[in-house]
Amino acid sequence: MADLGVMALLLGLALSAYSAIGVVIGEKIGMAALVVSARRALYMTTVTAIVASGALINAFVQNDFSIAYVADHSNTLMDRAFVWVAFYAGNEGSLLYILLALSVISAISVWFAPKRLARSMPWTIAILAIIQLFYFGVLTFFASPFELLDTVPLDGRGINPLLTHPGMFSHPPLLMGGLISITIPFAFVSGALIAGNYGDDWVDVARVSAIIGWGVLGTGMLLGAWWAYTILGWGGYWAWDPIENVALMPWLVMTAFLHSIMVQKRRGMFRLWNVALLNIAFVLAQLGMFINRGGPVVSVHSFAASTLGAIFLSFMLASLVFAFALFLWRMPQLKSDRAMESFVSREASFLINNFLFLAVMVVTLWGVLFPLFSDLARDVSVSVSAPYFDRVNGPVLLGIVVMMGIGPLLPWRKASARSMKQWFVWPTVVGMIAIGVLIALGVERPVAIFAFGVVAFVATAIGEEWWRGTVGRHRSGDNWALAWWRLVNGNRPRHGGYIVHISILMLALGIIGTNFYQQRTDGALALGESLVIDNYRIEYVDAHDSSRPDRIAQWAEMTIYRIDPDDYKQEISFAKAKGSSGFTLKDSRIRPNDEVIDTIEPWHGFYIDFNMASVRSGISSTVVEDLYVIPRDFLADGRVSLAVSINPLAWWLWASGPFFILGTMVALWPQAAVERRPARKRLIGESEGEI
Amino acid sequence: MPILLGTLLALVSVVVIVYPFIGSKKYRLVSDSFVTREKLRAERLRIYRKISDVEADFTSGDLTRADYQQQRDQLRIAAAEILKQESGSSISNVKRDEELEKQISRLREQSATSNEAPEGGDTL
Amino acid sequence: MAPRLSFAVIEQCALPANPITAILVALLLSVLFALSGCIRESDITLEQRAHQLAGELMCPICDGQTIDGSNAQIAIDMRLKVRDLLDEGSTNAEVKDYFVLRYGQDILAAPERSGFSLLAWIVPVFIVLGGVVIALLSIKSMRRSGLEAQSAGGTSTVVKQKQNDLSDYLAHVDRDLSVGSAIKSDESNKSGDAPSSEKAKS
Structure with missing residues (x-):
């Protein structure tokens, strides 16, 4: 199988080189057959990438340990379902996966490209082919997944235990696929610019392909956060780790792009700006690839560390130079049709929102690079991690949420004072009521209360938008449901966007809750003992062994009680005196108001070969808060050492996911064309058989 | 066996990329007039979309009636102007292309007919 | 004091003479809020402080993790040390200094706010x-x-003129539009003297 894989990659290398050169020459000398042939070569690279991937997967299925990559990332004990995960568990495989994703989406987007882009397609194809050429080259010469071992081992090393989780079937492929898919809109825009097609012809293609990539990347990040929360036992979901940051940065820029492209669609403005955003996003995606492949910063994600840094750095710099040069070359031609009429308009608010997104991106980049900078400038190494990013990005992100409420309420072009007051009254009132209620309830932390107020403000703004639109349609005769449906249907990008906004609000709720109101305690429990925190009591009922040949593993059976703190007055005051947030109960006596609400089964495993521990947290989740139990270790004396936290509103983090996907799909769903074709044909007499 | 499969893959690739040169179907680059027409049509559809957006804004109360009518009329005129261009370019080109077809059918060796027709709708 | 401030922000956004100013004010205020360190509460337990500090100290041997999130032995020991220091009455700054002295600057998860x-x-x-x-x-x-x-844009007479020139095409545009239009015909019929869309089917 290794031979087949190597041959397929070599073939892909040749085909993509031929495609890039052929399509440009063919177009230049007007040789149509060459253009067609070169385009088909691009489709064939997809076939070769699929064959190469198939060869590698087949090698995993057959336990072909003569291939170094297979021996390194699986063994006979591995559940066969994880073959798919093992495929991209290491550096070489993940590069092959990225190539696979890139070639498939390239082929699809070239196949479906609208005919009006015929003049620029050769350039688009050439760019796609060159990027594929790069990956085929890296896989052939520097990081071949089909490298053979001199002596074939009896069994492989096994898959990284952290990856054996259902989330791993989707998180890495979505993330890598999302990052690489930014190539598509970039290739279309660059192709159009090279060919001198400055109008809005590329807008729809770029927007659709950008939304797909953006949605995939966003879903991938959310799944990653969920995976970290349930399995890694960090107790968190987002660590502002360099690898997370390099995925977040292009996503932020794409978010900005998806907003400002609406302005270009509607008002013919921001052309230059949109091109710039796509270029930035593409270069940032290349930066992500570079930092993922043995870049200069350390990360918890270094599953795939390698020495490819220099190669990817060069490619990133090359794409930076290309994007920048192309942009400067075509800048004079990229004019706006119309101009801004007022500061108080939707287009102005989109521009502000764009700059806020870019600000978060640049600040994050600054944080990622500052350690390098500090090292170089004064030879002192510093760390820049979560506490820094929370502080510097938190306020700007809140600002973006504020804009999310203001922007949609502003009409295009300009707002008259009357409509302004009318539109802003309700959201403001509701926001203030929310703040008032929280203060009245004695909730602490002004920043968080303000943030909740903002969330209420934005939620009301979206609700108002839907309400008024529905009322308007209802008045003209539709029933309520139909009216709302027509409203959403009439402008899917906009209302899909609102659904995504709702998911972002849910995410914001979760982030505010877990960041500001988390309670934590640590403790070690013997069988029959309980840990009490706030109004929860966690009783350690039983321990079970689930060791396998490759791991020492146990899980604990625990019962969660909701308690009345009055029953535990003495212990609570004692714990307070000691400065603890929780305390351990030695007896298993049930107090009068204890009430069983859940059982959890936190799991802890130690993988001998990897010298690595992996855990599954026990989570008892409600809409209000999660009781979250990480088994840090099963101690020699039979006790289990626990890190327990109460994570308010964490449920909302994960509930936002389906809304995010739904909103993305709604925004993406093609709008029915507003045209009656037969009538038009009659009028302009278009002949059927032509072209 | 893997070598055989690999060779087969290589052969298929060669056939696929050589076929456009030797196959019976001849190719012609997409004509500028066709691209222009496609572009005009796309632009007109984009204007239609804008009109329906303006209508939605008006129904939702984002636009006053006067603004709505003014914007809508501007857009309708823009669409009509494009439609005029479309029919102009279309008619003249159809005639020209028909001439071309006749010539081509006379000189059968030279490139005739179409670029691959099935490739691509305008769904994206 | 702080909650009242946030009311002021909301009011600013609410009835703005110029919402951009309001946005700016809101932004600036939120920056100030975040920097003012109002997260410190007096009744916070030592354990909460220990966790907070653990989140601000890096684990020296794990890549990019704080000792709060890591299960490495050194992280466990460091967490215990943090708690011990707090029990002895150290301030947060003193605890951090303790670790900086032993492990260097990069033990801090966020750079210091002084010097370079x-x-x-x-x-x-x-x-x-x-x-x-x-x-x-x-x-x-x-x-x-x-x-x-x-x-430099067109006046209404120019528009009228154009409408007459293009009347055939305009009629066609309106036919096209009536397919996708969600607006009732009686509403759009009121729009000026332009030939308007007839709803073909109801």
């Missing part, structure tokens, strides 16, 4: 403010060029 590292904190403020200022300036310049262009 102050750059790490100041630059973002300039980035954000600079970004907003650039955005406002570009809106302003786009506005100016726009007003000039607008004055």
Whole structure:
């Protein structure tokens, strides 16, 4: 199988080189057959990438340990379902996966490209082919997944235990696929610019392909956060780790792009700006690839560390130079049709929102690079991690949420004072009521209360938008449901966007809750003992062994009680005196108001070969808060050492996911064309058989 | 066996990329007039979309009636102007292309007919 | 004091003479809020403080993790040390200094706010403010060029003239539009003297 894989990659290398050169020459000398042939070569690279991937997967299925990559990332004990995960568990495989994703989406987007882009397609194809050429080259010469071992081992090393989780079937492929898919809109825009097609012809293609990539990347990040929360036992979901940051940065820029492209669609403005955003996003995606492949910063994600840094750095710099040069070359031609009429308009608010997104991106980049900078400038190494990013990005992100409420309420072009007051009254009132209620309830932390107020403000703004639109349609005769449906249907990008906004609000709720109101305690429990925190009591009922040949593993059976703190007055005051947030109960006596609400089964495993521990947290989740139990270790004396936290509103983090996907799909769903074709044909007499 | 499969893959690739040169179907680059027409049509559809957006804004109360009518009329005129261009370019080109077809059918060796027709709708 | 402030922000956004100013005010205030360190509560337990500090100290042997999130032995020991120091009555700063002395600057998860590292904190403020200022300036310049262009736009007589010239095509446009239009025909019929769309089917 290794031979087949190597041959397929070599073939892909040749085909993509031929495609890039052929399509440009063919177009230049007007040789149509060459253009067609070169385009088909691009489709064939997809076939070769699929064959190469198939060869590698087949090698995993057959336990072909003569291939170094297979021996390194699986063994006979591995559940066969994880073959798919093992495929991209290491550096070489993940590069092959990225190539696979890139070639498939390239082929699809070239196949479906609208005919009006015929003049620029050769350039688009050439760019796609060159990027594929790069990956085929890296896989052939520097990081071949089909490298053979001199002596074939009896069994492989096994898959990284952290990856054996259902989330791993989707998180890495979505993330890598999302990052690489930014190539598509970039290739279309660059192709159009090279060919001198400055109008809005590329807008729809770029927007659709950008939304797909953006949605995939966003879903991938959310799944990653969920995976970290349930399995890694960090107790968190987002660590502002360099690898997370390099995925977040292009996503932020794409978010900005998806907003400002609406302005270009509607008002013919921001052309230059949109091109710039796509270029930035593409270069940032290349930066992500570079930092993922043995870049200069350390990360918890270094599953795939390698020495490819220099190669990817060069490619990133090359794409930076290309994007920048192309942009400067075509800048004079990229004019706006119309101009801004007022500061108080939707287009102005989109521009502000764009700059806020870019600000978060640049600040994050600054944080990622500052350690390098500090090292170089004064030879002192510093760390820049979560506490820094929370502080510097938190306020700007809140600002973006504020804009999310203001922007949609502003009409295009300009707002008259009357409509302004009318539109802003309700959201403001509701926001203030929310703040008032929280203060009245004695909730602490002004920043968080303000943030909740903002969330209420934005939620009301979206609700108002839907309400008024529905009322308007209802008045003209539709029933309520139909009216709302027509409203959403009439402008899917906009209302899909609102659904995504709702998911972002849910995410914001979760982030505010877990960041500001988390309670934590640590403790070690013997069988029959309980840990009490706030109004929860966690009783350690039983321990079970689930060791396998490759791991020492146990899980604990625990019962969660909701308690009345009055029953535990003495212990609570004692714990307070000691400065603890929780305390351990030695007896298993049930107090009068204890009430069983859940059982959890936190799991802890130690993988001998990897010298690595992996855990599954026990989570008892409600809409209000999660009781979250990480088994840090099963101690020699039979006790289990626990890190327990109460994570308010964490449920909302994960509930936002389906809304995010739904909103993305709604925004993406093609709008029915507003045209009656037969009538038009009659009028302009278009002949059927032509072209 | 893997070598055989690999060779087969290589052969298929060669056939696929050589076929456009030797196959019976001849190719012609997409004509500028066709691209222009496609572009005009796309632009007109984009204007239609804008009109329906303006209508939605008006129904939702984002636009006053006067603004709505003014914007809508501007857009309708823009669409009509494009439609005029479309029919102009279309008619003249159809005639020209028909001439071309006749010539081509006379000189059968030279490139005739179409670029691959099935490739691509305008769904994206 | 702080909650009242946030009311003021909301009111600013609410009935703005100029919402952009309101946004700016809100932004600035939220920056101030975040920097004012109002997270410190007096009744916070030592254990909470220990966790908070653990989140601000890096684990020396794990890549990019704080000792709060790591299960490595050294992280466990460091967490215990943090708690011990707090029990002895150390302030947060003293605890951090203790670890910086032993492991160096990079044990801190966020750079210090002094000396060279102050750059790490100041630059973002300039980035954000600079970004907003650039955005406002570009809106302003786009506005100016726009007003000039607008004055050259067509008058209503020109529009009428065009409507007459293009009446065939306009009728066609309206036919096209009536397919996708969600608006009732009686509403759109009122729009001027242009030939308007007849709803083909109801």
